[in-house]
Amino acid sequence: MEDFEVIEKIREYFEDNYELLRLEGGHAVTENVKQLALTQVLYYFQKMKDVANKVTDTEVKLTLPNKITPKGRSFTIEGIVDIVRDDDETWMYDIKTHDLEYVESNKEHYEKQLNVYAHIWQELRGQALDKTAIISTAYPEGLKQAHLLNDQFRIAHELAKWNPMVDLEFDQLKVQDVIDDFAETVDCIEDKKFKPAPVEVLNKKLEGTNALFGTRICRECDARFSCSSFREYVVGKGKGARGNFAKYFDDFGSDTDKEDWVNANLQARNPDNL
8 A cells, every 4th residue: 555545544544533532522623633633643654654564463452361469359461562573573562642752761661561561472472572662652842843834844854853662671570570560559459548649749840751740640540639639739739729729620611511511411310311
């Protein structure tokens, strides 16, 4: 398949996925935002098409079952990776949406995860791996700005220096330590033991980024609104006695939003709609 044919397929799949997400989630974005997202995908293909053309197995599900925690609980580790077989070599890639700088600054974290996946592949499938790597799909700020300015020379320059792939070392000796960490975490979750990071940590920048811990990490945590550290962090960022945290909980949207919310609940309570 020629590049232009692949690009047409990407556009087609992108539009289909967008419509599916819009219908399932009930949210839409402006045409400008949608086009920026498509542009990111196309730049990513342009940069990584050599790897994409060699991928032999996509979204391979790896499973390590029947692990036991220190307290006797059974758990399973699962992961999704892409596999490339080329010239008698086998490579394993894990796709991440994280910033490239963040991945490079936190390689140890990703190595732990990929070491377990590599262990599952090699031990359970009996196939050796020659390379493991993370691929960061987030494109650089410099490329984003060049695109917005429609500066073709700068776009070419930014594309040339962009390397989304971060090679990781595979160390079989570290695998059991990572599995043990998983086991201890499972016990903590099941025992409802959640110890939030101190608010001082939430106010610090993450290595490799300009984002604060409280913004980058906590926003992905389902327990953040019942977390004392996150509450203190958000209130501290607000202005005045109430701050943005209280305003967030008091914000029920516009009059139209409130009316829609009330009508939806009334319909849900109507026996005819059950």
